[in-house]
Amino acid sequence: MPSNPPVVVTGATGLIAKHIIGELVRRGHSVRATLRRMNKAEDVRRAVTRLGCDPAGVTFVVADLLADAGWDDAVAGSAVVVHTASPFPIQQPTDPDDVIRPARDGTLRVLKAAARAGVKRVVLTSSSVAIFYGSGLPAGHIYSESDFTDETRADLTPYIKSKTIAEKAAWQFVKSTPGAPELAVINPCFVQGPALDADLSTSHELYRLMARGVYPAVPRIRFPVVDVRDVAAAHVEAAFRPEAAGQRYLIGEGQLGLYDLGRVMVRELPDLKSKAPKFQLPDIAVRALALVDKRMRTILPELGEMKDYANARAKAELGLTLRSADEAVTAAVRSLRDLRLI
Numbered sequence: 503m504p505s506n507p508p509v510v511v512t513g514a515t516g517l518i519a520k521h522i523i524g525e526l527v528r529r530g531h532s533v534r535a536t537l538r539r540m541n542k543a544e545d546v547r548r549a550v551t552r553l554g555c556d557p558a559g560v561t562f563v564v565a566d567l568l569a570d571a572g573w574d575d576a577v578a579g580s581a582v583v584v585h586t587a588s589p590f591p592i593q594q595p596t597d598p599d600d601v602i603r604p605a606r607d608g609t610l611r612v613l614k615a616a617a618r619a620g621v622k623r624v625v626l627t628s629s630s631v632a633i634f635y636g637s638g639l640p641a642g643h644i645y646s647e648s649d650f651t652d653e654t655r656a657d658l659t660p661y662i663k664s665k666t667i668a669e670k671a672a673w674q675f676v677k678s679t680p681g682a683p684e685l686a687v688i689n690p691c692f693v694q695g696p697a698l699d700a701d702l703s704t705s706h707e708l709y710r711l712m713a714r715g716v717y718p719a720v721p722r723i724r725f726p727v728v729d730v731r732d733v734a735a736a737h738v739e740a741a742f743r744p745e746a747a748g749q750r751y752l753i754g755e756g757q758l759g760l761y762d763l764g765r766v767m768v769r770e771l772p773d774l775k776s777k778a779p780k781f782q783l784p785d786i787a788v789r790a791l792a793l794v795d796k797r798m799r800t801i802l803p804e805l806g807e808m809k810d811y812a813n814a815r816a817k818a819e820l821g822l823t824l825r826s827a828d829e830a831v832t833a834a835v836r837s838l839r840d841l842r843l844i
């Protein structure tokens with residue numbers, strides 16, 4: 503039977519949240535999930551069912567990161583809140599506040615409501631992007647949980663700033679607020695692994711665009727990768743292991759280029775060969791394009807970059823065995839074909 507009280511998961515319609523809810527249900531917990539529109543609850547139940555779990559113990563509360571309404575009800579009587587909700591747009595907004603406000607203000611709303619309700623622990627979904635963009639680091643630096651992005655850097659996207667500002671605000675809040683809950687932070691790399699329905703995360707939207715032939719060529723950029731199933735397990739471990747309080751966990755296994763993602767897609771689904779990226783753009787061409795195309799400017803710092811990073815803490819303290827980048831991407835592509843989305 504599901505445990506009582508429920509574990510709260512915010513942003514239930516998101517890819518990562520659906521996998522976390524499934525993982526919690528699998529381990530016998532009941533879940534109270536937040537979403538912006540109640541008419542999306544059935545989609546979440548279907549996704550949980552797709553994971554082989556019974557959604558009967560999942561209940562829903564409506565709450566928006568940009569408003570106070572609903573948050574006290576969402577966390578009432580709970581000991582653990584997993585806060586995943588945050589905008590992750592495939593295209594960067596013109597006004598950075600469109601993503602920074604919900605990320606930062608929403609995180610503080612959740613933490614304040616959790617403090618008022620006497621919640622014991624909040625697990626925050628941050629991102630590797632809150633780690634990978636420091637200032638003045640030497641070449642060959644190995645990134646780890648000790649690093650923080652410098653959000654004052656002029657070359658960062660609004661999304662990168664939003665995740666960094668939100669995570670820093672969370673740490674500041676728990677440090678300065680008597681009676682605040684414990685905080686544990688998960689910093690996932692680029693999330694791959696199985697999609698559960700047609701409401702695609704930016705992680706999967708990329709393949710839908712590739713499969714339509716939108717990217718005949720791609721820039722030479724690489725992503726540290728992680729499987730969403732491991733990200734879900736990391737959140738649940740961080741929710742209940744005593745030693746996770748006050749820690750951040752960088753979760754990733756290997757890295758792949760944008761071009762490699764297309765190659766895996768074609769290896770798994772040869773019928774998409776004519777649509778997948780055919781070659782990598784030389785960096786000089788991307789720099790030239792960036793003179794006239796604003797969207798290109800946001801990827802200039804990434805060109806040809808390899809990010810070495812350490813994932814030892816997550817493995818040791820959360821007991822994770824992480825799937826390889828290839829396994830994660832293969833699962834993503836196969837799931838999208840099973841769902842008839844590519």
Ligand code: NDP
Pocket residue numbers: 512513514515516517518519537538539565566567568586587588589590604627628629630665689690691692693694702703704705
């Ligand atoms: P999704 O886009 O699938 O999920 C984002 C979730 O945030 C949705 O549930 C969305 O709700 C919710 N949300 C956005 N704006 C608001 C708002 N104003 N009020 C309430 N809810 C809101 O993305 P993912 O599952 O991939 O991402 C989940 C989290 O993981 C995010 O914090 C993201 O930054 C982080 N992350 C993701 C990575 C990835 O590669 N996917 C990597 C590292 C971190 P709605 O459906 O209503 O829009």
